[in-house]
Amino acid sequence: MNTLENRRLFLQNLAVGALTMLSFPSIEVKGNAPPQSNRLLDESQQLLAAWCQSLVNYQVQDIRFGTLYGGILCPACGRMHGRCGEAVYPLLSMAKRSKKQSYATAALRLFDWMERNVSLPDGSWSNDINVSSWNGTTVFTAISLAEAIYHHGDQLDTPTKARWLIRLRAAADFIDRKFTIEFSNINYPITAAYALQLFGKIFHDDKLIHHGQLLAKEALRFFTSTDGFIYGEGGGDRYPPGPKGSLPVDLGYNVEESLPYLVMCIVGEQNEHLRTSVVKSLKTHMEFMLPDGGWDNSWGTRNYKWAYWGGRTTKGCQCSYGLMVDDDPRFYTVARKNLEMLRACTHDGLLYGGPHNFKHGVLPCIHHTIGHANSLATLLDCASYDQFEKEPALLPREMVYGIKEFSDVRTWLISTENWVGTIVGYDREYSCKNGHPSGGSIGMLFHRKVGVILTASMTEYQLVEPPNMQAQHEFFSGSLTMRVQTSDGKYLSCSYLSPEIISFQNGSISKIITQGYLVDGDQQHPDTGPIPYKMQYVFQGQSIELEINIDGISTEEIEIILPVISQSNEAVEWSSDKTIEIQRATGRIAISSTQKMLIKPLPMHATRWFNFVPGMEAIPLYVSGTKAKFTISVSEA
Known part of the structure; x- marks a missing residue:
């Protein structure tokens, strides 16, 4: 038995005791038992249900398959993506909403698969199995695990919740050690700004909260001066401008990752300076939404991941625009129209990577579904039905x-x-x-x-x-x-x-x-x-x-x-x-x-x-x- 396994057994024996030392704020899951019908939230829940059922269907549920057991197969790529573990959050969310134990069981299997296959001794998770050793994506996996515990920890028994918390703490410490504002493309440190504040709430750790707040404050330097785009999506040399002076901007990563996590830093917090910059940026990026709900990222630095409805490995825009509708009624239109586009590109319960992929016979990469299921779960867990009582508003490109x-x-x-x-x-x-x-x-x-x-x-x-x-x-x-x-x-x-x-x-x-x-x-x-x-x-x-x-x-x-x-x-x-x-x-x-x-x-x-x-x-x-x-x-x- 190796050192890592000994450590895990030791921690598991302490699990129940460790859990009693932690207390959680009372969480109201606002998407449950709505007092009235709301089209955005109702249809988000319907789409999330369809996606989650497909994730269960593509999960290996026979323990005889060894290390494959509990993982989610990708029909397009012929393998399991290392980040498929991020489905723990939407699966546990759907377990609570549907009252079906099958979703909770799938989440438990998936966590165990993740620990067997991509968990690393330093507290991180690898992006892939024997394909990529990049572990910066730990921040996304950790958020999914944290939101699952924070919003739906009551779906877990006491030893399981303790084990998840111990593993989350190891990931939180890794992110706290490794992430600065200079860490990789700008979407990573911005995501860590929210992650660390969420971890701090869960573990009552002011140090983590302050680190997250510092990253959010430093992110303000990365809004372009005129239009308010977020820049820093430049690859290895992330920040220098091009020959005509343009800074490195990718609309897809901004609207589906950086802005959603900055919004999550704002939700429930009194950070008006950050809110002013984020709302301006949301309005600028909204200019590029097409009348049918697609995102026009034809020009972005990372347009190689452009899938018309958004990005191939990002979270989605519903939890940013949907949660900020009080700042601009057009934000509701953005969330609604993009949801319609996601639905139009969903076939047999999976999100296809473009409007014509299904007809062309291109199989869907399951990564698209997992990422965007997280966005819908966040929207449903954090939104209020009363927020959306707005008059219909036209998008900028409808004018x-x-x-x-x-x-x-x-x-x-x-x-x-x-x-x-x-x-x-x-x-x-x-x-x-x-x-x-x-x-x-x-x-x-x-x-x-x-x-x-x-x-x-x-x-x-x-x-x-x-x-x-x-x-x-x-x-x-x-x-x-x-x-x-x-x-x-x-x-x-x-x-x-x-x-x-x-x-x-x-x-x-x-x-x-x-x-x-x-x-x-x-x-x-x-x-x-x-x-x-x-x-x-x-x-x-x-x-x-x-x-x-x-x-x-x-x-x-x-x-x-x-x-x-x-x-x-x-x-x-x-x-x-x-x-x-x-x-x-x-x-x-x-x-x-x-x-x-x-x-x-x-x-x-x-x-x-x-x-x-x-x-x-x-x-x-x-x-x-x-x-x-x-x-x-x-x-x-």
Whole structure:
């Protein structure tokens, strides 16, 4: 028997005595026995129930499977994710809400699996089994365990609760020792700010509380000066700006992890200085929610984890926007609309990694469900039904405002009577090159009647975090970003990090012009010399015009790529070699060009490209030549 096992046996023998030394504040689970119906909370509970039942279904419940016993299998990745232990909280929450012992039993099995497989002697948990030794994610696992005990410890017998508390204390001490504001990307120390304060409440330890409060105070330095984005999602070199001065910002991690945990630092606390900064930031990030509840993270530093509804390994936005509705009624709309998107992307009880994944036959990574189940459980445990008695409020992108520039991230948003658009000149990369698009690319083109028509993806799909991403096996799957490129695909407009972008507003007409050069991921020009491009976008009425001009190169060496978002079940009709129409249930999309349009090579027996970022299918249209003008319009179905 090794030293760690001896220590655990010793602690287990002391478990009952240790528990009697701890007392807990009285916890009111506000989601239980509601006095009245509330759509957000009622539907959150329904979705949480569906997700939790699937987690139970994918749990190995036969003890003969040895170390696999109690873990949750991932149908997409063919293994157990080390962080699947974070499901203990939503499972225990559902046990209390449903009065079904099966959920509590699943949580008990899962805790034991976690201790056998990913628990480390220093009090941390490993991110994965034999895949990744990273243990910074201990902070997320510890929060799930702490919230399970704090809100639903009455579902545990005395020895079990004591054992969980002892293990939580070891994790709390690890986080207290290791986490400073400089620890990894900014989402980690911000998460620790909440974690340490929660641990301090559970263990009546002022030292932990003060450390958490210090991290929350230090986090105030990481809000951008103009717009109030949280920055610090820059990879190994986390903080320096890009060549045009943009700081490292990722909308996905901000809205689904950093802001939710800062909100949790505020809930029940009198921290008005932190509250002012967080509310401003929530409002800024809200500008990027699409009318259907998707998040437009086409431009963020870590957009490689963008799954349209949010992020692949993050918590979700319900417990931030949902708990702050008293500060802005639009926050309720954010929480509701995103919940609707999560429901739309849920099939057979699991959250799929994008709107088209299910139809495309891509299996769901169970990590998405576990992370977002935690958000719903937190919302249900901390929200009051009375909070949501608000008048319906429109999202910013449901309003008509023309053009808004967000200078901190060099990104322009357009909102007209019919169109929602994003133009990206963001110049700060993560640890990989050719990640998010730049160069004045269209990050998002959304029509209010038919939804997404164009969107960006990763410029080059890369497994930046292999344990947390799905491999792209289809050979012909390509970038979904509209772009100009050399015919060999090496030099692209969307790779250029220093474009010049100007905008014009003339009544109801919104126009943006961008200029730059075709470059590779290292910002290098072709050996034959620089190739300048100019792109103009005009939004007016029911149509948008895209005009592209490239100078200094022969026609046959250039391709203009226009991947049009379209599910494979949508009817497509060519009325000429310059006009294609796509039929959706809510309208008919017509794309016409001044030049002959072709389709890039497709997988065998397939009619679409697919990209995991953000999980959509597209028809990869292209034009050979140095000049082209596209008109995109929408008519009645």
